[in-house]
Amino acid sequence: MSAAPALFQPRLAQRRLLGACFHGLCLLITLVGVFVLFLLLALVFRIGWKYLTWALLTNEPSFLNPAEGGIRIALIGSVLLVLVAAVVAVPVGVGAAVYLEEYARKTRLNQLIQLNIANLAGVPSIVYGMLGLAIFVRWLRFDRSVLSGGLTLAILIVPVVIIASREALAAVPNSIRHAALALGATRWQMIRHHVLPAALPGILTGVILSVSRAIGEAAPLIVIGAAAFIMPGGGVDTASLFGWARWLREALLAAGFTALPIQIFDWSMETDPEFQDLAGSAIIVLLGTLLSMNALAVGIRAWQQGGKTR
Amino acid sequence: MSAGAALRESAVPQRTTLAPGQTPDADVVEPIVRVDQLTIRYGDFEAIKRVCLDIPPRRVTAIIGPSGCGKSSLLRAMNRMNDFVPGVRVEGAVIFNGQNVYAAECDPVELRRRVGMVFQRPNPFPKSIFRNVAWAAQMNGYRGDINELVEQSLRRAALWDEVKDKLSLSALALSGGQQQRLCIARAIALQPEVLLMDEPCSALDPIATARIEDLIDQLKSQYTVVLVTHNMQQAARVSDRTAFMYMGELVEVDQTNLIFTRPGNPRTQDYITGRFG
Numbered sequence: 001m002s003a004a005p006a007l008f009q010p011r012l013a014q015r016r017l018l019g020a021c022f023h024g025l026c027l028l029i030t031l032v033g034v035f036v037l038f039l040l041l042a043l044v045f046r047i048g049w050k051y052l053t054w055a056l057l058t059n060e061p062s063f064l065n066p067a068e069g070g071i072r073i074a075l076i077g078s079v080l081l082v083l084v085a086a087v088v089a090v091p092v093g094v095g096a097a098v099y100l101e102e103y104a105r106k107t108r109l110n111q112l113i114q115l116n117i118a119n120l121a122g123v124p125s126i127v128y129g130m131l132g133l134a135i136f137v138r139w140l141r142f143d144r145s146v147l148s149g150g151l152t153l154a155i156l157i158v159p160v161v162i163i164a165s166r167e168a169l170a171a172v173p174n175s176i177r178h179a180a181l182a183l184g185a186t187r188w189q190m191i192r193h194h195v196l197p198a199a200l201p202g203i204l205t206g207v208i209l210s211v212s213r214a215i216g217e218a219a220p221l222i223v224i225g226a227a228a229f230i231m232p233g234g235g236v237d238t239a240s241l242f243g244w245a246r247w248l249r250e251a252l253l254a255a256g257f258t259a260l261p262i263q264i265f266d267w268s269m270e271t272d273p274e275f276q277d278l279a280g281s282a283i284i285v286l287l288g289t290l291l292s293m294n295a296l297a298v299g300i301r302a303w304q305q306g307g308k309t310r
Numbered sequence: 311m312s313a314g315a316a317l318r319e320s321a322v323p324q325r326t327t328l329a330p331g332q333t334p335d336a337d338v339v340e341p342i343v344r345v346d347q348l349t350i351r352y353g354d355f356e357a358i359k360r361v362c363l364d365i366p367p368r369r370v371t372a373i374i375g376p377s378g379c380g381k382s383s384l385l386r387a388m389n390r391m392n393d394f395v396p397g398v399r400v401e402g403a404v405i406f407n408g409q410n411v412y413a414a415e416c417d418p419v420e421l422r423r424r425v426g427m428v429f430q431r432p433n434p435f436p437k438s439i440f441r442n443v444a445w446a447a448q449m450n451g452y453r454g455d456i457n458e459l460v461e462q463s464l465r466r467a468a469l470w471d472e473v474k475d476k477l478s479l480s481a482l483a484l485s486g487g488q489q490q491r492l493c494i495a496r497a498i499a500l501q502p503e504v505l506l507m508d509e510p511c512s513a514l515d516p517i518a519t520a521r522i523e524d525l526i527d528q529l530k531s532q533y534t535v536v537l538v539t540h541n542m543q544q545a546a547r548v549s550d551r552t553a554f555m556y557m558g559e560l561v562e563v564d565q566t567n568l569i570f571t572r573p574g575n576p577r578t579q580d581y582i583t584g585r586f587g
Contacts, residue, residue: 106396175433179493182391183446184423184500193445194435 048280066274074263084150093161101169121159129223157210164206168199201304218261348402372549389425426497432489434481467495487518
């Protein structure tokens with residue numbers, strides 16, 4: 001028997017070594033990525049720790065005395081921008097996703113539309129800024145207002161909302177759709193009562209992630225020309241409900257606003273290094289906001305998966 | 311009882327002559343569903359070829375045949391669930407209560423309320439047991455007492471005693487066999503005239519299968535059941551009539567005991583004796 005040539009030549013040691021090498025390489029690359037991220041965070045905290053006080057959140061911005069500079073106006077501007085963006089982008093995005101996933105037949109035109117939506121999600125944000133400038137600021141004469149900025153951000157995130165919502169809808173098993181239809185439900189009843197509720201956690205996750213992207217965008221807002229440090233709706237008396245309505249109108253339509261990323265950009269351009277520390281503090285606030293929004297998205301996903309096993 | 315029974319009694323089809331190629335069958339006097347020269351194509355593939363079949367009321371009709379013979383396609387033509395398959399084309403007619411379900415004036419939504427369906431895999435909604443049974447009735451404008459309807463439907467599906475204390479629990483917490491009986495309860499809550507069952511036991515263990523078979527036997531006192539199965543023993547156990555399909559054609563249809571003891575066609579003989587399929 002031993003004289004017969006072996007049919008297999010396992011070379012186990014060599015194969016195992018190769019496997020171990022690849023394992024180690026992947027681990028190393030992962031660690032490099034995590035290390036760089038932590039380095040960045042550590043640097044930001046070292047710089048920004050000094051001005052990270054309650055006053056930072058409540059003070060108006062200052063370009064004279066960094067100790068008095070705050071991000072109150074930028075924070076309110078960011079919140080208003082994101083609200084406008086979400087109010088516009090969520091219905092449009094979810095509606096488009098429902099059409100594409102539940103109603104559209106697989107025609108060539110629809111495939112073209114879907115391909116283009118995927119492409120739109122990859123278009124640089126500054127291009128959306130140009131679009132916003134042309135359409136909202138110039139053509140529709142919304143001026144350099146929160147409304148223009150919010151609508152621009154809405155266009156920016158609509159493709160992301162569509163893609164995330166479509167994925168969530170596609171993950172709903174067809175057996176649920178067939179069950180509803182076979183029970184004499186209309187397509188709308190099926191979508192309203194079974195498909196949308198089942199897809200809701202996934203849609204919410206996508207919405208939160210896209211909104212957190214909108215919060216961090218500076219480029220399109222700079223193109224639009226938002227660089228004034230005017231309190232949104234400043235000077236409007238908000239004593240009554242009517243006053244609040246006027247405040248909202250003023251805040252949305254007044255020319256000139258600012259947002260967190262723009263404030264950070266402006267301070268980091270100052271020559272006085274103290275202002276760069278201030279920018280660091282604002283970055284921590286922005287990062288904290290983004291992180292908590294992403295944590296919320298992760299939480300929703302976990303809750304959804306927990307619900308499935310129930 | 312009320313509406314469903316009234317509709318069933320009015321179910322007298324106009325035609326009594328047999329379509330060409332159909333086995334003469336004295337058992338069927340007034341079919342509730344008549345499949346007439348039905349051809350179904352998926353793209354270029356002919357899944358069903360000029361099939362004629364009469365479904366007698368308040369009987370269990372089994373459709374047997376090897377995988378891909380078109381038995382599921384035939385079943386899904388009866389409540390137009392085939393409509394959702396891209397590229398499907400249908401020729402011929404399915405006459406239900408004297409009306410062609412493929413005619414323009416037939417509303418498939420209303421048809422599916424009257425011709426219920428139970429699927430191969432239990433597919434309860436990820437909602438409470440109560441909502442599973444009540445939902446479709448409410449969507450279809452049920453005007454009676456919904457609690458009563460849920461109880462009655464669950465009783466008829468032989469599930470009430472097991473779930474009566476946990477109606478608000480998620481249907482997904484039930485076992486596979488219970489889920490399938492819930493799906494049956496959900497279907498009969500709409501008081502359908504015909505109940506289509508597409509291999510309802512193929513995802514279940516033998517004990518759960520036995521319970522569903524018992525249930526089918528009880529259901530035929532009130533409902534017309536059409537059962538697709540790849541399990542010949544099951545067809546022999548629960549059905550009154552059996553149709554054998556092969557390669558998209560209806561080879562033979564007759565009383566079940568005749569099909570299994572004295573099949574008229576050699577291909578039927580080969581299939582039921584296990585020579586192929």
